[in-house]
Amino acid sequence: MTEIHAASAAADVAAPASHRTPAAPTAPGDQWWRSAVIYQIYPRSFRDANGDGIGDLPGIIDGLPALAHLGVDAVWLSPFMTSPQRDAGYDVADYRDVDPIFGTLADYDRLVEVAHALGLRVIVDLVPNHSSSDHPWFQAALAAAPGSPERARYLFRDGRGPAGDEPPNNWESVFGGGAWTRVSEADGTPGQWYLHVFDSTQPDFDWTNPEVRAEFEDILRFWLDRGTDGFRVDVAHGMIKEEGLPDFVPNPSEGSMGGGEQDPPFFGQDGVHEIYRAWHRVLEEYDGERVLCAEAWVSPLSRMARWVRPDEMQQAFNFPYSGTDWDAAALRSVIDESLEAFGAVGAPSTWVLSNHDLVRHTTRLSLTAENPQGAGLGPRSVGIPEPDQALGRARAASTLMLALPGGAYLYQGEELGLPEVTDLPDEARQDPSFFRTNGERYGRDGCRVPLPWEATGAAFGFNDSGASWLPMPGDWGRYARSAQAGVEGSTLELYRTLLGLRREHGLAHADLVWHEDQEAGVLAFTVGAVTVVANTGSNPVSLPGYGSLVASSDPSVSDGAELLPPDVTVWLTGAA
Numbered sequence: 001m002t003e004i005h006a007a008s009a010a011a012d013v014a015a016p017a018s019h020r021t022p023a024a025p026t027a028p029g030d031q032w033w034r035s036a037v038i039y040q041i042y043p044r045s046f047r048d049a050n051g052d053g054i055g056d057l058p059g060i061i062d063g064l065p066a067l068a069h070l071g072v073d074a075v076w077l078s079p080f081m082t083s084p085q086r087d088a089g090y091d092v093a094d095y096r097d098v099d100p101i102f103g104t105l106a107d108y109d110r111l112v113e114v115a116h117a118l119g120l121r122v123i124v125d126l127v128p129n130h131s132s133s134d135h136p137w138f139q140a141a142l143a144a145a146p147g148s149p150e151r152a153r154y155l156f157r158d159g160r161g162p163a164g165d166e167p168p169n170n171w172e173s174v175f176g177g178g179a180w181t182r183v184s185e186a187d188g189t190p191g192q193w194y195l196h197v198f199d200s201t202q203p204d205f206d207w208t209n210p211e212v213r214a215e216f217e218d219i220l221r222f223w224l225d226r227g228t229d230g231f232r233v234d235v236a237h238g239m240i241k242e243e244g245l246p247d248f249v250p251n252p253s254e255g256s257m258g259g260g261e262q263d264p265p266f267f268g269q270d271g272v273h274e275i276y277r278a279w280h281r282v283l284e285e286y287d288g289e290r291v292l293c294a295e296a297w298v299s300p301l302s303r304m305a306r307w308v309r310p311d312e313m314q315q316a317f318n319f320p321y322s323g324t325d326w327d328a329a330a331l332r333s334v335i336d337e338s339l340e341a342f343g344a345v346g347a348p349s350t351w352v353l354s355n356h357d358l359v360r361h362t363t364r365l366s367l368t369a370e371n372p373q374g375a376g377l378g379p380r381s382v383g384i385p386e387p388d389q390a391l392g393r394a395r396a397a398s399t400l401m402l403a404l405p406g407g408a409y410l411y412q413g414e415e416l417g418l419p420e421v422t423d424l425p426d427e428a429r430q431d432p433s434f435f436r437t438n439g440e441r442y443g444r445d446g447c448r449v450p451l452p453w454e455a456t457g458a459a460f461g462f463n464d465s466g467a468s469w470l471p472m473p474g475d476w477g478r479y480a481r482s483a484q485a486g487v488e489g490s491t492l493e494l495y496r497t498l499l500g501l502r503r504e505h506g507l508a509h510a511d512l513v514w515h516e517d518q519e520a521g522v523l524a525f526t527v528g529a530v531t532v533v534a535n536t537g538s539n540p541v542s543l544p545g546y547g548s549l550v551a552s553s554d555p556s557v558s559d560g561a562e563l564l565p566p567d568v569t570v571w572l573t574g575a576a
Contacts, residue, residue, distance in 0.1 A: 033230070033291045033314050034348045035508030036073040037408045037499060038123065042356050043080045043102055044088065044469060045450040046412055048459075053467030055450065057103035061111050063453075064118055066481065070415060070492075071499030074121035076232050076293075078356055080108075084134050086201045087432050088448070089125075090234060091132035095219045105226075112227040121229035123293065128216050129238040130202040138203050142183055146192050153212055154203050155195035155241070156183075168193055170247045171266065174374075175199050176436035179266075195245075197238065197266050199432045204266075207239040207275065220282050230283075230291035230314075233276075236307060237263075237296040240271035268298045276312040291315065293350075301334075301341040308347035315407055316342075318350045322358065323373070326365045326393055326567075328523040328536045332514070335404065339512065348406035348508075353397060355411045360447045363420035365397055366390035374433060376442030377422040387419040392567045395491060395553040396534060399569035400523070402498045403507055403532045410495075413451050416479045417491035420446045421470075428471055445470055452480035489555030497551050501571065505530050522564075534569040547572040 047059030057080065067075060079089030080102040089099065098105055115122050131138060137153050144150035146158070157168040159182065167180035174197055181200045185191035195204045205212045220231070242265030250264060263269075276292065283290040292313035298304050299320065307316045324334045338349040353361040359377055369383025377384060394417065402408060424445055426434075431443030449470045450462040455477040458466025477483065484490035502508065510528030518524050521537020524546075531546040540563040549559040551571040557564065564570065 030289070032073065032121070032289060033407060035407060035506075036121075037071070037402075037410060037502070038074045038076050039067055039070070039072040040076045040078065040355060040409060040411045042078045042412055042448055045448050045462075047451065047453065048463035048465075048467075051463045051465030051467060052101070053463070053465070053469045054101050055462070056101065057098065057107035057111050059463075061107070061114050064111075064114055064120060068118040068120055070496055071503065072120070072410065074123055074229065075115065076123040076409070077125060079125045079127060079234075084132055084201070086132070087199055088430070090127050091130075091134075091199070091202050092127050093132040093134040093136075095126075095216075096222050109226060116227065122227070123230045123232055123291070124223055124228050125234060126216075126219070126231040127234040128205070128207075129235040130196065130198060130204045133201040133203055141194075143186065145186070149211075151192070152209055153206060155206050155245075156192045157195070157245070159193050163190075164192075165190065168195075169245050170249075171195070171197070171245075171264075172250070173198060173200075173436065175433040176441065195241075195266075197235075199436065204241075205239070207271075213275065213278065217278065217282050220279060221285075224283070224286050224290060228290070229288065230293065232293045232295065233313070234295055235267075236276075236294035236313070236316075237268045237272065237298050238266060239275060240269040241266045242269055263298065268296075268303075273306065273309075273312060276307065280311055280313070293317065301337050302344070305341045305345045305347065308342065309345045310347075315348070315350050317352055317355075317409065319352075321401075322352050322354070322361075326397060326536050328518075328521050328534070331400070331523055331534075331536070335512070339405065342406070349404070350407045350409060351401045351404050352409040353394075353401055353411075354414050354447070355409070356448060357444055358447065360411075360414065360418060360420040361397060362387070362390055362394040362414065362417055363422070365393050374441060374443070376431070376434075376444055377420055377446055378442035379423055381422060381442070384422055390419065391417050391491070392554060395494060396536075396567050396569040398495070399498060399551065399553040399571070400532065400534045402495075402502055403527055403530060403571060405508055405510055405512055405527060407508065411447075413479075415492055415495040416452070416481060416484060418449075418451075418479055421449045421473055422446055423473075424449075424471065430470070449473070449476075452476040453482065455480045455483040494551070494553065498571075501530070501551055505573070521566075529573055531572045531575070532569065533564060533572070535564045535566055538566050540565050543570070545575070547574040 044055045046055045047063045048055045049058035080098055081092045082094035082097045082099045083089045083091050098108055112122050140150040141154055158164050160166040171179035173179045179197055180193040182193045183191045196202050197204055246265055248265050294307040294313050294316040296304055296307045296316050304316050307313050318338055321334050324330050342349040366385035367383045429445050431445050433441045434443040450468050452460035454461030459468050460476050460480050484492035505528050507527050512525050512527045515524035519541045522541050523534040525532055535541050543564045549570055550573050554568040
């Protein structure tokens with residue numbers, strides 16, 4: 001893992017002019033993001049070039065050729081900016097630099113250069129709702145007096161009660177516990193409280209402050225000048241809080257990130273749209289069709305579509321789709337709703353099954369017990385399927401998803417069929433939600449375990465030292481890229497086949513037409529020249545003569561098969 005990244009140390013840290021336009025060829029007005037398959041890289045778990053147990057930018061550079069060979073169009077990098085890493089980088093202390101554990105700005109410039117040369121675009125994770133408590137602005141706020149310009153960048157408030165010793169309101173943190181922390185003033189007396197919708201080390205910015213808005217527009221330009229092709233915006237439904245910060249009692253059945261019938265007063269406020277219109281104008285200053293993608297937990301989908309109106313963002317993650325059970329009727333409903341809602345504003349729908357915050361869909365789709373978003377899985381969890389039994393359903397779901405019109409997101413390792421790691425010991429866990437809930441929630445570590453690249457070795461090719469920031473299961477070698485590459489029927493080769501056919505047949509731009517009167521549990525539709533049939537039921541069903549089989553999630557189903565087994569999706573072309 002030394003040949004490519006060795007040159008990165010010599011790269012000029014100034015943004016090279018050649019990086020200002022993506023090297024990937026694009027026809028004028030092509031709008032690449034409408035059809036793109038974007039691969040999420042979780043940097044600390046992708047590949048580790050220096051052997052310290054934490055993945056890094058040079059490791060990502062080493063792995064980019066494999067992603068280009070897989071057939072994706074872009075990579076999205078979860079946070080790599082300077083951070084104390086109390087929430088795996090989603091607590092940023094410096095928005096204009098790379099954290100030393102991941103490398104340097106020179107490494108980032110080299111990464112963009114290599115990615116563009118391979119035809120891959122690069123999307124950066126931006127965290128605008130809150131900073132780290134180590135951020136210089138927040139440290140200045142702690143040292144300043146109440147009512148000062150320094151405190152006005154964040155949400156400081158006086159407490160309630162005669163002595164101000166009660167929080168300003170009753171809000172609960174997404175990670176558990178209260179959403180307010182009291183500070184000690186310069187003279188040592190108990191002082192104001194500051195808001196943190198997430199961890200206490202992640203204070204929320206006050207986005208009514210023009211200084212905050214100007215700062216982030218400058219941050220956008222900093223990364224755009226380095227050739228960055230776009231931004232995935234963390235908590236894109238946050239930032240603006242309801243005026244007056246009223247008390248709120250959440251519905252216990254709804255997820256902590258919002259997205260239910262009633263938005264918390266700190267999520268989903270209309271004022272966020274003004275921010276994204278301004279960001280849209282910043283991106284229009286640059287060539288190469290730069291993009292914004294929203295992590296917006298709002299519902300229904302018709303409301304989520306407001307984030308992708310023509311003058312705002314280009315994409316929004318389709319969380320209702322990722323949260324849909326493996327059920328034909330439910331899937332058809334959410335697909336129809338998605339295409340209608342996003343189409344109504346002229347935007348593509350996106351499709352996603354896994355990410356760094358969700359139980360991997362290889363495991364999740366076969367759970368037999370409730371598992372709320374963010375709860376995670378661990379040794380005391382119930383209803384966890386055996387990985388080999390669950391893989392077939394996950395492959396079928398991926399085969400269905402990659403046929404749908406619009407854009408798609410893949411999470412690192414799903415192309416290897418990685419299951420959720422459910423037996424991490426408590427002492428190895430690092431997710432703050434595990435600690436803030438006293439272990440009541442296992443959190444998200446189980447989907448963040450480092451990737452296996454080689455079938456053998458102490459860290460399965462994640463690095464050469466054997467170190468790993470989260471322990472890797474002993475059987476991880478069977479999922480390794482080297483164990484699957486070129487192996488007919490492997491999950492890796494299935495993904496590669498699907499991505500190639502998706503591009504060849506232009507499925508992302510095609511119309512979807514349903515086939516009616518299917519057997520119970522069957523989903524069938526034609527998109528472009530490809531007919532897709534998925535059996536979500538528990539019994540084999542007849543497979544009508546829709547054409548010749550070109551892809552199957554189950555390698556045992558061959559062309560001419562008359563029956564489609566349960567948990568299998570096939571693609572066919574050329575009606576018989």
